[in-house]
Amino acid sequence: MLIWLALILLGSTAQSQTVTEYVEEHTDHAQELMRTYEVPASVILAVAIHESAAGKSKVARHLNNHFGIKGANCNSEINSSYRDFETADQSYDNFVEVLQNKSSFSKLFEECDQYDYPAWAKGIQRGGYASSRTWAKQVIAIIDKYELYQYDNRPDDYVEPVKAAAPVSVRKKHSHSYRTKRHHSSAKLYTVKKGDNLNKIAESHGTSSTSLMRKNGLKKSALKPGQKIRIK
Known part of the structure; x- marks a missing residue:
């Protein structure tokens, strides 16, 4: 029983270390994109971690596709409907290009505070990036778990926007x-x-x-x- 528990804890630690290593490898480029386009680096990194299993997915390993973007590819090693990139950085660049060029996402650049990562994650989900209703929650959870917001260069006096309270459902009973x-x-x-x-x-x-x-x-x-x- 103790050996089984130790193996579970060891596996959890190894996974966490893998994500940490992935973040260290890609943070510089994510921040470069953030400074140029004002998309939070935390969101860029968290979406990549979520969609590529922190770089471990087949699509990431064989196609350098870290964001689940579909399209044609020239790779003969795997049969996939996802497009390929020469480098992971190109995949990161393409993700921001998709946000800029698709009308359902482009409005986020005006609507969202550049430091408000929950708003960006929810807006990307509403724009149709993923079919899962919990996609944004999962991305936000990754940001919070690994404290990716520290890479957003928030000002010391930054105050997070107050979120509107969820509407209260009114029943028929008076x-x-x-x-x-x-x-x-x-x-x-x-x-x-x-x-x-x-x-x-x-x-x-x-x-x-x-x-x-x-x-x-x-x-x-x-x-x-x-x-x-x-x-x-």
Whole structure:
């Protein structure tokens, strides 16, 4: 039993090390693309990891295709509907070109904050990049697990956009509808003023900075004047 558990843990560690090595190999080029086109390096790397099994898939090994892009290829070693590239870097370049040139993706360059990797992942899924409904969640999970956001060169004072709350489904029962309306009416937003900080706002509203960060999905306590945060 102990030997079996040790083998599982060893396999998990080896897989993690493989992903780490893959990131080290491709981060420079992903960041170069980020600086040129303002697509988060974390998203580029995570999509490549997801689609190529961190470079271990047959398509990645034989065709240098790390993003699951379909097309003609000249490779005789495998029978595949995926296009081939001379180098992995060319596959990375092509991924960004697809985002730029396809109308369902190109709007993301205007709609998405260049540091907001969840918005990019969800937008790419909505654009039809993958059929799986959980594709974006899986890409975001890869970014979080391996802390790929550290390669996005976020400013120290960057504040993540506050995500809109999911709409509450209203049932036919009147009692539930009443509770839903009362819940919405109790929501309170505060507009950040110059000189404010999270601790000051928390104290004036009888709560804690930790609670405010959790309610607003903030990872950093830095605030900007004009920003709206949820108090209740």
